[in-house]
Amino acid sequence: MAPSAVIELRCYGPLNDFLPLALRGRSFRRRLFGTPAVKDVIEAAGIPHPEVEVVLVNGTAVPFGHRLAPGDRVAVYPPFRSLDLDAVVRADPRRVTGGEPQFVLDGHLGRLAAYLRLAGFDTLYRRDAEDDGLARLAADGRILLTRDIGLLKRSAVVRGAFVRSDRPADQLVETFRRFDLATAVRPFARCLRCNRLLEPVEREAVRDLVPTRVYREQAAFRRCPQCGGLFWRGSHVARMARLLERTLRAAAGPDCKPLQ
Numbered sequence: 001m002a003p004s005a006v007i008e009l010r011c012y013g014p015l016n017d018f019l020p021l022a023l024r025g026r027s028f029r030r031r032l033f034g035t036p037a038v039k040d041v042i043e044a045a046g047i048p049h050p051e052v053e054v055v056l057v058n059g060t061a062v063p064f065g066h067r068l069a070p071g072d073r074v075a076v077y078p079p080f081r082s083l084d085l086d087a088v089v090r091a092d093p094r095r096v097t098g099g100e101p102q103f104v105l106d107g108h109l110g111r112l113a114a115y116l117r118l119a120g121f122d123t124l125y126r127r128d129a130e131d132d133g134l135a136r137l138a139a140d141g142r143i144l145l146t147r148d149i150g151l152l153k154r155s156a157v158v159r160g161a162f163v164r165s166d167r168p169a170d171q172l173v174e175t176f177r178r179f180d181l182a183t184a185v186r187p188f189a190r191c192l193r194c195n196r197l198l199e200p201v202e203r204e205a206v207r208d209l210v211p212t213r214v215y216r217e218q219a220a221f222r223r224c225p226q227c228g229g230l231f232w233r234g235s236h237v238a239r240m241a242r243l244l245e246r247t248l249r250a251a252a253g254p255d256c257k258p259l260q
């Protein structure tokens, strides 16, 4: 191996979470074998590609398939909170999707799934979901949220994020920040069990289906078209509303400290 067959790599912001301590926040060298795609070199360094928003090679934005040559300087950036799309070329144009974000979560993120549904986001979750199924759903355009770095590195996964926090409420804040969800929130629009959008139901029609006190106190009811569950603004709704409020406030605030 000629001594010149190396590249220089530098990762920015929270991407450093995936690196060993000694390599964080500075440039480091990697040996080059052949002319690999920049995506493979980034992942070999430990960073799952869905965490990467922009790659610059020698100062120029490149797609993930860009082949590296000896001496290249590679700068790897996470998503920016206000990304100026005109100013930078995204690492993978397939990521630029319109419409409401749709999520699929791994089996460890049940509480986060419930919270996202609570906030109105289309969220698929099964505790026994297998990696192949999750990757397929992610290939179909869903954003994969996971605590499994290996799963996130699969090439089928186009959009996704490694969930850093252990606490569901903090995970929700992370997700709001990362995907800029604050303006798209539709609280209590979706069934927490089935993920289906709730439909309004005539108050009269639920008279015999809910406790008398609830019927007397509540003006409006909604029903899940799949499981038939009835929803109204009870005390748990107030609790959940407070959680959402806190999330929106936290997501709008300064970034959390990096985990360590």
Ligand SMILES: [Zn+2]
Pocket: 191, 192, 193, 194, 195, 196, 224, 225, 226, 227, 228, 229
């Ligand atoms: Zn339901």
